Amino acid sequence: MNPETSRRLLFDMLRIRSVEETIAARYGEQKMRCPTHLSVGQEAVSAAAGAVLRPTDLAVSGHRAHAHYLAKGGSLKAMIAEIYGKVTGCARGKGGSMHLVDESVGFMGSTAIVGGTVPVGVGLSYPMKLNQTGQISCVFLGDAVPETGVFFESVNFAVVKQLPVLFLCENNGYSVYSPLSVRQPPGRKLYELVAGFGLKTHHGDGNDARAVYAALSEGVAAIRAGEGPRFYEFETYRWREHCGPMYDNDLGYRTMAEFEAWKLRDPVPALQRALITEAIVTAADVADMQAEIDAEIEEAFAFAESSPFPPPEDAFTDVYASAAG
Amino acid sequence: MATTFAAAIRDGLATALAVDDDVICFGLGTDDPKGVFGTTLDLHKQFGSDRVFDMPTSEAAMTGFAIGAALNGMRPVMTHQRLDFALLSLDQLVNNAAKWRFMFGGKRGVPITIRMIIGRGWGQGPTHSQSLQSWFAHIPGLKVVMPTTAEDAKGLLLGAIFDDDPVIFLEHRWLHNMKGEVPAGDVRSPLGKARIVRQGDAVTIVAMSYMTVEALHAVDHLATQGIACDLIDLRSIRPLDWPAVIASVQKTGRLLALDSGHLTGGVAGEIVARVATDHFASLKSAPQRLAAPDVPEATSPALTKNYHVRAEHIAEAVGRMLGREVEIASLVAQRTFPHDVPGTWFSGPF
Numbered sequence: 146m147n148p149e150t151s152r153r154l155l156f157d158m159l160r161i162r163s164v165e166e167t168i169a170a171r172y173g174e175q176k177m178r179c180p181t182h183l184s185v186g187q188e189a190v191s192a193a194a195g196a197v198l199r200p201t202d203l204a205v206s207g208h209r210a211h212a213h214y215l216a217k218g219g220s221l222k223a224m225i226a227e228i229y230g231k232v233t234g235c236a237r238g239k240g241g242s243m244h245l246v247d248e249s250v251g252f253m254g255s256t257a258i259v260g261g262t263v264p265v266g267v268g269l270s271y272p273m274k275l276n277q278t279g280q281i282s283c284v285f286l287g288d289a290v291p292e293t294g295v296f297f298e299s300v301n302f303a304v305v306k307q308l309p310v311l312f313l314c315e316n317n318g319y320s321v322y323s324p325l326s327v328r329q330p331p332g333r334k335l336y337e338l339v340a341g342f343g344l345k346t347h348h349g350d351g352n353d354a355r356a357v358y359a360a361l362s363e364g365v366a367a368i369r370a371g372e373g374p375r376f377y378e379f380e381t382y383r384w385r386e387h388c389g390p391m392y393d394n395d396l397g398y399r400t401m402a403e404f405e406a407w408k409l410r411d412p413v414p415a416l417q418r419a420l421i422t423e424a425i426v427t428a429a430d431v432a433d434m435q436a437e438i439d440a441e442i443e444e445a446f447a448f449a450e451s452s453p454f455p456p457p458e459d460a461f462t463d464v465y466a467s468a469a470g
Numbered sequence: 471m472a473t474t475f476a477a478a479i480r481d482g483l484a485t486a487l488a489v490d491d492d493v494i495c496f497g498l499g500t501d502d503p504k505g506v507f508g509t510t511l512d513l514h515k516q517f518g519s520d521r522v523f524d525m526p527t528s529e530a531a532m533t534g535f536a537i538g539a540a541l542n543g544m545r546p547v548m549t550h551q552r553l554d555f556a557l558l559s560l561d562q563l564v565n566n567a568a569k570w571r572f573m574f575g576g577k578r579g580v581p582i583t584i585r586m587i588i589g590r591g592w593g594q595g596p597t598h599s600q601s602l603q604s605w606f607a608h609i610p611g612l613k614v615v616m617p618t619t620a621e622d623a624k625g626l627l628l629g630a631i632f633d634d635d636p637v638i639f640l641e642h643r644w645l646h647n648m649k650g651e652v653p654a655g656d657v658r659s660p661l662g663k664a665r666i667v668r669q670g671d672a673v674t675i676v677a678m679s680y681m682t683v684e685a686l687h688a689v690d691h692l693a694t695q696g697i698a699c700d701l702i703d704l705r706s707i708r709p710l711d712w713p714a715v716i717a718s719v720q721k722t723g724r725l726l727a728l729d730s731g732h733l734t735g736g737v738a739g740e741i742v743a744r745v746a747t748d749h750f751a752s753l754k755s756a757p758q759r760l761a762a763p764d765v766p767e768a769t770s771p772a773l774t775k776n777y778h779v780r781a782e783h784i785a786e787a788v789g790r791m792l793g794r795e796v797e798i799a800s801l802v803a804q805r806t807f808p809h810d811v812p813g814t815w816f817s818g819p820f
């Protein structure tokens with residue numbers, strides 16, 4: 146991997162982490178009045194995907210999409226403003242945290258119903274195939290999605306038509322408070338299950354950003370070359386509560402030992418340490434990155450706070466293409 | 471002792487599980503540490519994980535599973551943390567559950583209860599807030615229940631579980647913390663009976679679920695201005711207690727139908743239509759309805775301020791129907807918390 150990509154991965158991971166932590170810190174101010182699902186701990190997969198995908202590639206996601214949106218190039222200002230419900234938000238305040246969109250960078254939308262965007266991502270890829278555009282469609286998904294019928298129906302069709310789709314699963318072990326053990330039989334590996342549909346699947350450590358990047362680079366090149374869809378599963382961990390800003394280990398649905406073990410494998414300092422050891426960045430470089438990120442975040446929150454709310458009449462717009470209906 | 475609506479649901483589930491071994495209870499998060507907003511909390515500890523269990527995010531399959539289990543003797547209660555998630559199972563509900571008894575000549579019915587929670591406020595937004603009772607009520611073969619009080623939550627849930635037909639049981643999230651007296655034991659309320667909440671001769675107000683709470687504020691406020699309304703809490707949307715609605719309209723001559731769902735194709739429209747077509751002569755003025763506008767609910771708090779029908783809108787509508795001024799400023803002033811939360815107890819994120 147070239148040093149530039151390594152630095153980009155670190156920067157993007159630091160940025161996503163800082164954004165999510167700032168949302169967590171400020172959520173209690175009661176100004177972000179919508180459910181928010183943070184991905185602290187899961188930054189590596191998003192950052193790697195963002196570095197592998199081209200701006201012209203398209204992506205869709207689900208409820209936990211902040212990191213996917215940012216990695217794909219979405220505007221931080223527009224995202225924070227959206228969470229604040231402001232008219233300057235990426236969905237003009239209509240959508241909130243769970244419905245992010247930035248078509249200018251190929252982020253076609255994230256929605257809140259589990260599995261809801263999987264077939265949409267497959268559909269996005271169809272014109273790419275027909276018109277041989279060289280783009281791919283990336284479907285970000287969690288480990289609950291391969292429990293839905295629509296996931297398998299979509300994978301099946303992507304295989305039938307050999308569509309350029311990257312199914313990218315972040316397996317964090319939980320669906321809200323439900324561990325995989327109550328949702329899949331013992332010993333089941335999602336990537337093995339999905340392989341039964343006749344597409345190449347891959348499984349890896351989702352906390353090793355460079356390994357994720359390497360795996361995705363190979364896979365995305367193959368998809369681009371017309372080899373059909375692929376499914377990638379990366380194991381990672383969500384630190385904070387499913388929805389909201391707090392830690393929830395007091396609830397007892399996961400053990401402290403498990404949590405601590407994953408925290409020791411924090412993907413952000415891991416990459417930072419490695420890059421410093423390998424002399425790809427210096428501690429001063431990291432400090433500069435962090436300063437740049439902090440300034441951008443401060444600016445984004447200030448932008449959101451000072452932006453106007455949408456005018457009341459906006460509640461009634463955008464339902465149909467024209468005013469009729 | 472007063473308990474919350476959520477605790478009353480839990481009480482109803484525990485009662486059903488205790489009195490009938492064929493009752494099972496499942497859904498996403500049923501046995502998790504939050505227990506679906508407390509409504510299923512720790513039931514698995516009491517009744518075992520064969521009878522109370524979590525499920526995969528497989529709404530369609532698990533609904534069909536409930537139907538099959540019911541056909542083979544069980545009384546499944548399935549829970550969705552949001553109504554919106556249950557939409558994945560519409561095929562099973564409409565094509566199988568609702569039709570089974572009919573399409574097989576009455577051989578067997580499907581005694582399932584599907585709980586769905588309706589969200590609202592705090593940016594629940596377009597896909598976590600839908601009040602789609604009219605969809606379900608539109609389907610012959612399904613029953614639709616919408617309790618308002620804690621007492622009814624328990625009684626109607628037990629009524630639904632032991633009803634021999636599929637029942638869609640809709641709980642409004644904003645009712646979960648409301649308190650009321652709840653009788654102990656196996657207190658099954660029959661489905662299809664409305665409750666007369668307030669009596670008066672000026673206007674008949676028909677409400678359901680959380681709309682009843684807003685209506686109650688309006689009716690009590692109007693009473694201080696000498697306007698006494700009949701307030702009917704439907705409790706059940708299908709079957710609907712037409713005799714109660716019609717008797718009241720015959721007394722008042724005026725009908726205001728409220729709906730937590732959208733205006734077009736909603737339950738309020740059905741009520742207005744029936745009364746207007748079959749009891750036109752009882753009416754002294756055109757029947758009215760208040761419902762959610764025909765647009766999805768936005769996430770921004772700025773866009774939900776005027777979205778939902780509130781007590782002041784109901785009071786104003788009554789005033790218009792009676793052709794007189796009503797004072798609403800003091801009613802609005804009573805509210806001490808932001809418009810997008812049900813009370814001071816709620817500070818997000820759900």
Ligand SMILES: Cc1ncc(C[n+]2csc(CCOP(=O)(O)OP(=O)(O)O)c2C)c(N)n1
Pocket residue numbers: 208209257258259260286287288289290317319320321383387498527529551555558
């Ligand atoms: C169809 C549907 N059912 C249930 C839900 C409630 N829900 C929201 S997020 C979530 C968990 C999804 O888990 P996973 O896919 O592993 O993603 P994670 O939250 O772990 O990132 C569930 C069940 C939903 N949004 N949609």
